[in-house]
Structure formats: C-alpha cells, structure tokens
Amino acid sequence: MSVDVLIAGGGNAALCAAICAARAGAHVRVVEAAPKAMRGGNTRHTRNCRVAHDAGNGILTGPYPVDEYMDDLLRVTDGNTDPELARLTLERSAEIWDFLEAQGVRFQPSLGGTLSLGRTNAFFLGGGRSMLNALCRMAEDLGVDLRYGTRVTGIEIEDGFFLSATTEAGWEGHAPVRERVPARAFVAASGGFEANIDWLREGWGDAAANFRIRGTPYNTGGVLRTMLDAGADRVGTVDQCHAVAVDGRAPQFDGGIVTRLDCVPFGIVVNRDGTRFHDEGEEFWPKRYAIWGRLVAAQPDQVGHVVIDAKPADLFMPSVFPPEVADTIEGLARKIGLDPAALRATVDAFNAACLPGRFDHTIHDDCRTEGLSPPKTHWARPITDPPFRAYTLRPGITFTYMGLRVNRDARVLFGGAPSPNIFAAGEIMAGNVLGQGYLAGIGMTIGTVFGRIAGTQAAGALRNARDGVAS
Amino acid sequence: MTDTPDLAALATASRAEVARQMQICNACRYCEGLCAVFPAMELRRDHAGGTADYLANLCHNCGACHYDCQYAPPHPFAVNVPAAMADLREESYARFAWPSGPAMLFRRNGAVVAVLVSVAVAAFLFALAGRGEGGAAGDFYAVMPHGAMVAVFLPVFAFALLAIAMGVRRFWRAAGPLPITLGDLRAAMGDAILLRNLSGGGMGCMTAGERPDPWRRRFHHWTFWGFALCFASTASGTVLHYFADWPAPYPWYAPPKILGVPGGLLLTAGAAGLIAQRARRDPALRMASDARMGAAFTWTLLLLGVTGLALYWLRATPVMGPLLAVHLGTVFAFFLTMPYGKFVHGIYRTAALVRHAHEQRQSRVPEAEAPVETPGRAVNPGAGPARP
Numbered sequence: 042m043s044v045d046v047l048i049a050g051g052g053n054a055a056l057c058a059a060i061c062a063a064r065a066g067a068h069v070r071v072v073e074a075a076p077k078a079m080r081g082g083n084t085r086h087t088r089n090c091r092v093a094h095d096a097g098n099g100i101l102t103g104p105y106p107v108d109e110y111m112d113d114l115l116r117v118t119d120g121n122t123d124p125e126l127a128r129l130t131l132e133r134s135a136e137i138w139d140f141l142e143a144q145g146v147r148f149q150p151s152l153g154g155t156l157s158l159g160r161t162n163a164f165f166l167g168g169g170r171s172m173l174n175a176l177c178r179m180a181e182d183l184g185v186d187l188r189y190g191t192r193v194t195g196i197e198i199e200d201g202f203f204l205s206a207t208t209e210a211g212w213e214g215h216a217p218v219r220e221r222v223p224a225r226a227f228v229a230a231s232g233g234f235e236a237n238i239d240w241l242r243e244g245w246g247d248a249a250a251n252f253r254i255r256g257t258p259y260n261t262g263g264v265l266r267t268m269l270d271a272g273a274d275r276v277g278t279v280d281q282c283h284a285v286a287v288d289g290r291a292p293q294f295d296g297g298i299v300t301r302l303d304c305v306p307f308g309i310v311v312n313r314d315g316t317r318f319h320d321e322g323e324e325f326w327p328k329r330y331a332i333w334g335r336l337v338a339a340q341p342d343q344v345g346h347v348v349i350d351a352k353p354a355d356l357f358m359p360s361v362f363p364p365e366v367a368d369t370i371e372g373l374a375r376k377i378g379l380d381p382a383a384l385r386a387t388v389d390a391f392n393a394a395c396l397p398g399r400f401d402h403t404i405h406d407d408c409r410t411e412g413l414s415p416p417k418t419h420w421a422r423p424i425t426d427p428p429f430r431a432y433t434l435r436p437g438i439t440f441t442y443m444g445l446r447v448n449r450d451a452r453v454l455f456g457g458a459p460s461p462n463i464f465a466a467g468e469i470m471a472g473n474v475l476g477q478g479y480l481a482g483i484g485m486t487i488g489t490v491f492g493r494i495a496g497t498q499a500a501g502a503l504r505n506a507r508d509g510v511a512s
Numbered sequence: 513m514t515d516t517p518d519l520a521a522l523a524t525a526s527r528a529e530v531a532r533q534m535q536i537c538n539a540c541r542y543c544e545g546l547c548a549v550f551p552a553m554e555l556r557r558d559h560a561g562g563t564a565d566y567l568a569n570l571c572h573n574c575g576a577c578h579y580d581c582q583y584a585p586p587h588p589f590a591v592n593v594p595a596a597m598a599d600l601r602e603e604s605y606a607r608f609a610w611p612s613g614p615a616m617l618f619r620r621n622g623a624v625v626a627v628l629v630s631v632a633v634a635a636f637l638f639a640l641a642g643r644g645e646g647g648a649a650g651d652f653y654a655v656m657p658h659g660a661m662v663a664v665f666l667p668v669f670a671f672a673l674l675a676i677a678m679g680v681r682r683f684w685r686a687a688g689p690l691p692i693t694l695g696d697l698r699a700a701m702g703d704a705i706l707l708r709n710l711s712g713g714g715m716g717c718m719t720a721g722e723r724p725d726p727w728r729r730r731f732h733h734w735t736f737w738g739f740a741l742c743f744a745s746t747a748s749g750t751v752l753h754y755f756a757d758w759p760a761p762y763p764w765y766a767p768p769k770i771l772g773v774p775g776g777l778l779l780t781a782g783a784a785g786l787i788a789q790r791a792r793r794d795p796a797l798r799m800a801s802d803a804r805m806g807a808a809f810t811w812t813l814l815l816l817g818v819t820g821l822a823l824y825w826l827r828a829t830p831v832m833g834p835l836l837a838v839h840l841g842t843v844f845a846f847f848l849t850m851p852y853g854k855f856v857h858g859i860y861r862t863a864a865l866v867r868h869a870h871e872q873r874q875s876r877v878p879e880a881e882a883p884v885e886t887p888g889r890a891v892n893p894g895a896g897p898a899r900p
C-alpha cells in the first residue's frame with residue numbers, strides 16, 4: 042500500500058498527527074526509532090499538559106483563560122516567542138482536553154507533590170505512557186501503519202518539496218534494512234536533539250559530557266539535521282533548552298521524572314570546591330527549579346552538592362536515590378569527595394550568617410542570612426543537626442529548543458516560503474513558541490496543537506499537485 | 513501452639529524488591545490514580561518489612577501500572593509492580609500461614625492441591641462405593657448419612673477457619689497494630705465486593721497486553737458471587753435441616769436449589785473464564801515463582817462448580833453415588849487447603865483494604881514536599897496568607 046503521509050517520530054506530536062491524518066482519510070505510516078517497549082520518546086515521561094479553559098471542570102480546579110496563559114508564557118520566555126504562533130497554540134490548547142479524551146486518554150486531579158499545577162494543567166491518568174498507549178491504540182484502530190525500531194535516516198527534498206525518505210529498521214547481516222519510502226506529505230515529529238551529546242557540545246562545550254539527558258536516548262536530531270541541511274529555516278539557538286538540576290546519580294539517559302530533587306531550598310548548595318554559588322532561598326522551588334540546571338552547568342565539573350541537616354529531611358518529595366548520610370560535616374564531605382575543611386568552613390560561615398526567624402517553608406519566610414555572599418534570602422536555618430545528608434546535582438536536559446521554523450499551518454519554511462508538503466510538530470518546532478524559559482506542561486500543548494494541525498494539513502496537502510503552489 | 517513472629521518478620525528478596533520499586537514509585541507517583549496501592553505507598557518513605565506485605569496484598573493485579581510505567585523493563589530501573597507484588601503476595605501467604613510448618617505446601621502448591629484433591633476424591637469414592645443403591649433416587653443421605661457428613665466436614669472446616677484467622681492476624685500485625693472500626697470495615701467491604709481496584713483506574717484490566725478489557729474483572733465477579741451463592745445454598749440447607757425440620761432432598765424452589773443452581777453456573781463460568789484469562793496473560797505479568805497457586809485454586813473452584821451442577825442434573829441417575837463422592841472429595845480437599853493456598857488472597861486483600869480505609873481516613877496526605885506556588889498567585893493548600 043502506498044503511503045500518503047509519512048510521519049517520523051513516535052511521541053505525542055507524531056501520534057496526534059497520525060490520528061488526524063488518518064481520520065482525514067490518508068494512508069499513514071509512522072516510523073518510530075525506538076523499539077516498541079521503549080516507544081514514545083519523551084512523551085512517555087510526561088505527566089500533564091497545560092490547557093487554557095474558561096471554567097474548572099471538577100478535575101481542573103479553576104479557570105485558566107488564554108490571556109493569563111499568554112502572560113505566563115511571555116514572562117517565562119521574556120518575550121522570546123513568535124506572538125502569532127504563541128497565541129494560536131494557547132487558543133487551540135482549549136481543545137486539547139476534549140480531543141485527547143476522544144482518543145481514549147483519561148485525566149485525573151493533580152498528583153501528590155504538584156498541587157500548584159492543579160488549576161492549569163490536565164494530568165494524565167497513569168502518566169504520559171498511559172496517555173501514549175491510548176493514542177497508539179487509537180492510531181492502530183484507524184489503520185495507521187506503526188513501525189517500531191525504524192528510523193528516518195535520509196530525506197529527499199527538492200526546493201522545499203518532499204519526495205521520499207529513507208528508513209532503516211534493524212540489521213540484516215552487515216547492512217541495515219533500508220527502505221525508500223515515497224510519500225505525498227511528510228511530518229517531522231521526531232523530537233529535539235538533546236540525546237546527541239556532540240550536538241549539545243556546539244552550544245555547551247565539553248560541559249555537555251557531564252549532562253544527564255532526562256528523556257529518551259532516541260532523540261538524536263537526525264531528521265532535524267537533515268532538514269536544516271536541505272535548506273529548512275532554523276529557529277532558536279543551539280544552547281537553548283529546558284535544563285533542571287537532577288540527582289547526579291541519574292543514568293545518562295531516560296532517568297525521567299524521578300531524578301528530580303526538591304531539597305535545594307532547605308539547605309545549601311556547594312560546588313566541587315565546597316563553595317556556595319547561588320541563593321538557594323531565592324524563590325519557591327518550582328519557580329527556580331529550571332534555573333539550577335544552568336547554574337550547575339556553569340560550575341567546575343558541572344556538579345553541585347546539596348547539604349541539609351536532619352531538620353528538613355521529610356519536608357520535600359522523596360528522592361529516588363537515598364542521600365549520603367554522615368554524623369559530621371567532615372564525614373559527609375569525605376563521602377561525597379569534597380575537601381572536609383572547605384565544606385566545614387562554608388557551613389560555619391553560613392551558620393554564623395543565619396538570622397533568627399520563624400521557619401515556614403510554605404511562604405517566603407524571614408529566615409535569611411546577613412553579610413553572606415551569595416546570600417540565602419529565605420528558609421535559611423543553621424545546618425547543625427546530625428545526621429547530615431548530601432545529594433549530588435547534575436544538569437539534566439529535558440529537551441532542546443532549536444528547531445524548524447513553521448507557519449500557522451505547521452508547514453516548514455524554506456527560505457521564508459512554506460513547504461507544500463513538509464510539516465513539523467512537537468519538540469522539533471517548539472522553539473517557535475519557546476525561545477527560552479519553560480512553563481510546566483507546555484511541551485505537550487505544543488505537540489498536541491501542532492500535531493493536530495500537521496496531520497490535518499498533511500492529509501489536505503495530498504490534493505496539491507506536485508507543482509501546486511503552497512498555500 | 514505459639515506464633516513464630518520471626519518467620520513473619522523475615523526480610524526476603526521479594527520484600528526487598530517491592531521496597532526498591534516503591535521507592536521509585538514514590539518519587540514518580542504517575543500511577544497515583546490507578547488503585548489503592550499508590551496512595552498507600554505515598555504515606556510512607558520506607559516500604560520495607562510488613563509494609564511491603566501490606567502493599568502487595570493491596571494490589572489487585574490489574575496490570576495497568578505495568579503498561580503505564582515509564583520504567584518498565586528494558587528500562588534499567590526495571591519496575592514491574594504487578595509482578596513484584598504477585599511474587600511477594602504468594603510468599604506472604606506462606607510466611608503468615610498457621611501453623612508455620614510445611615513450606616512445601618506453598619512451594620509446589622499446584623501439585624500439592626492436585627494430589628490432595630485426587631486423594632480425597634479417591635477416598636470418598638472408596639468409602640462410599642456401592643452405598644445408597646437401594647435408597648430413593650436423588651437422596652444424598654442414602655449415600656452418606658447426614659451425621660457422617662457433619663462429622664467429616666465440620667472439623668476440617670472449623671480448622672480451616674481457625675488457621676486462616678491465625679494467619680491473617682499475623683499479617684495484620686506485621687504491618688503494625690491498628691484499631692479496626694466499623695466504618696473502615698464497611699469501606700473495605702465495599703471496595704472488596706465491587707473490586708474497585710481491579711479496574712486500572714476505570715479503564716479495565718490489562719491481561720494480554722496494553723489494551724484494557726473488562727473481562728477479568730467480570731469473571732472474578734462471577735466466580736466470587738457464584739461461590740458465595742453456593743456457600744449460601746449449603747448454609748441454607750443446614751439451617752433447614754436443623755431448624756426447620758426440612759431435610760434434603762429439596763424441590764427446585766427451596767433455598768438450597770434457588771441459590772445453588774445459579775451459584776454453580778456462575779462459579780463454573782467465572783472459574784472457566786479466569787482460567788482462559790490466565791492462558792492469555794502477558795508473560796511479563798507472570799510471577800517468577802512457579803508454585804501455580806492461582807491455577808490450583810481456580811481449577812478446584814471449577815471442579816466444585818462442575819461437580820455440583822452435575823449432581824443437580826444427574827442426581828436421579830445411577831451415577832449419582834460416584835458423582836457425590838467426587839464432589840464431596842473436592843469439597844473436602846478445598847476446605848483442607850483453604851488456609852494454604854490462593855483462597856486466602858480474598859481475606860488478606862480485604863484486611864489490606866481495611867488498613868487502607870483507616871489510613872486514608874486518618875491522614876490527609878501530608879504535604880511532604882517542596883513549597884509550591886503558581887507564579888503570581890499563592891495556592892499553597894494549608895498555607896496562611898503570604899506575609900509581605
């Protein structure tokens with residue numbers, strides 16, 4: 042059977058596109074680089090999706106109008122967004138709940154530990170993998186040809202017009218099983234390039250070797266590279282990404298959500314030399330969590346260590362790896378490979394600078410330091426009660442923003458002109474909306490909105506003749 | 513006889529594996545909405561020992577969290593909650609069983625039950641051979657007098673009840689003492705009877721793969737209610753015999769028949785369905801142990817249902833005598849193995865649900881978490897007004 046719409050990817054964006062194209066009557070093939078058991082890219086690690094809505098619905102606890110969503114986006118990106126595409130995304134985010142529910146996705150109230158998102162974000166029952174399973178079931182039911190363990194390795198493009206792609210699926214003897222797949226439209230939904238350490242080096246230098254990639258190892262950016270080489274317009278810069286500080290013991294890839302550490306506001310963070318480098322009590326953690334990836338990346342060896350004492354041990358979400366524990370600061374320093382005297386000096390200086398106050402981790406309390414640089418402006422309590430605990434921090438890359446420039450039809454631009462039959466959705470074009478910064482849950486929003494548009498438009502593009510002019 | 517708390521408190525590999533996985537789940541929590549296990553897990557930071565047994569018995573093995581897990585194998589974290597829970601559950605039945613003697617009853621449970629059923633059936637066939645031929649057609653007591661039945665079955669039934677009660681007491685204590693209230697009991701019974709936790713958070717059970725379907729839960733309902741009706745039928749017979757002076761055989765409209773026939777049909781269909789479901793089950797969800805405890809139990813139930821129904825249809829024919837022997841032999845073996853096989857799953861699970869009901873009522877989930885805030889607006893539950 043000939044392929045009308047070929048889709049590279051296997052996450053939320055790819056499946057939303059596949060479902061919409063199939064519903065519009067197209068023969069759709071989805072090629073997913075990962076094997077079935079690991080399908081779904083970063084989508085399998087997600088928990089929710091930020092959606093605009095005019096009223097709460099029993100699960101979402103209150104209204105979240107488009108304008109408020111827009112304000113939030115402008116604030117986190119510092120205006121670094123395409124206003125037209127941003128507004129389109131947020132307006133159409135209001136359709137996401139119903140759309141996903143119709144595909145069999147189910148929602149639940151916000152998870153324990155994430156109450157701050159209960160109003161704005163729709164949480165998937167069973168998490169992102171459950172959500173993805175529902176999309177896959179629906180795609181299968183609609184007759185979509187889902188191929189796992191199959192990568193797009195080459196794309197034949199002529200003047201912005203897609204002709205065919207080369208796919209590789211496994212090996213036969215000494216050669217990969219290659220297939221040339223001509224199709225009438227192509228959707229690039231293959232994620233960012235965060236799992237490509239060499240590419241990350243272009244933005245981060247050798248520091249990239251110490252990064253943890255929170256999501257799938259399959260997002261290596263091959264499709265993005267090929268498209269850029271074929272003349273597609275680029276959006277964003279190579280170092281822009283969502284980066285957080287994660288537990289340093291996380292595996293290099295695919296550690297997912299559990300490597301998150303929420304303990305920073307409760308202690309101090311020192312670098313390899315045992316020195317503090319930033320105000321740990323600057324803001325509530327969810328608001329600051331995304332800057333610590335970059336802060337740690339800027340430290341020698343890209344490593345940080347949170348040190349807390351016994352007092353706050355149960356005040357934050359449990360960690361997946363147990364902390365290093367010792368009865369003395371010096372003992373702790375030895376366990377985590379720091380100079381005991383240096384850590385002792387840092388802790389002593391910090392303790393001496395803590396002003397008395399009333400500790401309350403649910404508000405900006407008045408526990409702060411005086412005469413210390415950098416200061417700790419809230420939740421500062423002397424680190425005195427053994428046992429002492431330490432967690433290691435590393436930069437954790439969620440996903441990269443540099444990608445393909447698109448228009449409102451999700452068409453990829455070549456030299457400013459929209460392609461007649463090449464579309465992009467999801468991480469690979471997220472940079473159009475997210476120039477910098479991040480808003481929890483907007484990754485899935487971008488993927489769903491543009492996945493739907495790309496699928497529908499790709500099916501519509503079938504009617505365009507080879508020489509037809511792009512809309 | 514004395515308790516052997518050492519056995520019950522034994523640290524085991526299955527317990528350690530459940531505790532390891534729960535540590536990952538507690539940092540993740542994506543499955544929170546699927547069943548009772550996850551909210552129960554979130555109340556704790558340590559899931560070792562009796563807590564692991566408790567959580568394992570709270571799991572209804574719907575399979576959902578395996579297909580929904582971002583850390584399922586081949587991910588190196590290798591989280592497979594249903595399989596880990598199933599392993600520990602079976603181990604816990606053995607560990608808490610009273611008296612705590614013969615572990616082999618559990619290790620090769622399928623074989624043990626099969627042998628016991630065969631032996632019991634053979635014994636009854638031998639003992640009842642040729643009896644009742646002169647009696648009225650359909651008169652069971654002509655084959656085995658009522659007094660003899662009571663003398664044989666009452667002690668073994670009473671012993672089974674005692675053994676189960678002792679076992680569940682050990683199980684209960686291992687997770688920590690807790691007062692039992694009527695409200696908790698009621699809530700737990702509701703959950704147990706409706707099998708709320710066997711629905712994958714509403715989507716259905718996952719048996720053969722990631723497509724949920726309602727059948728396993730349905731078959732379980734049929735089996736349970738079928739069994740309950742059969743039990744009620746027997747009980748009503750006893751009541752009629754002793755208190756209403758209305759001995760068997762009964763006409764079709766008498767309580768033992770009205771309850772027993774639909775009960776037998778449901779039990780047979782349900783058990784057969786569960787056996788078919790087990791054959792379809794994704795190997796990833798199978799437990800590591802090959803004790804075949806579940807299989808032995810379901811097959812015994814099926815045999816109970818089939819022989820009971822056969823007796824109903826064929827009681828006026830010459831095969832009634834041997835058939836009754838087969839049925840009574842099965843019942844005997846069933847009673848005998850009740851405390852030492854899959855039967856206890858219902859009891860332990862209900863006990864776990866009681867504990868769960870209690871905990872959920874007592875503890876609002878503590879906000880053991882970092883401070884939370886939505887930019888621009890304080891939404892800290894329980895937080896006072898923000899100070900300037």
Ligand SMILES: Cc1cc2nc3c(=O)[nH]c(=O)nc-3n(C[C@H](O)[C@H](O)[C@H](O)COP(=O)(O)OP(=O)(O)OC[C@H]3O[C@@H](n4cnc5c(N)ncnc54)[C@H](O)[C@@H]3O)c2cc1C
Nearest residue numbers: 050052054074082083084088193232256467468482484485
């Ligand atoms: C730990 C973690 C938690 C997150 N939580 C959230 C959240 O709660 N809410 C939210 O909105 N966002 C979240 N995100 C971000 C979110 O995952 C992404 O924004 C979203 O999944 C992007 O969807 P996508 O379909 O574009 O990419 P992906 O889901 O990553 O899918 C890309 C797919 O392309 C495939 N692929 C790559 N190269 C090729 C090739 N050459 N040929 C064929 N296939 C290829 C990959 O195998 C993969 O399946 C999270 C990310 C991480 C890592």
Ligand code: SF4
Nearest residue numbers: 537540541542543581
């Ligand atoms: S089973 Fe997997 S996805 Fe579910 S809570 Fe546990 S670790 Fe998370």
Ligand code: SF4
Nearest residue numbers: 547571572574575577
């Ligand atoms: S009941 Fe289902 S969702 Fe809950 S732990 Fe067991 S298998 Fe997982």
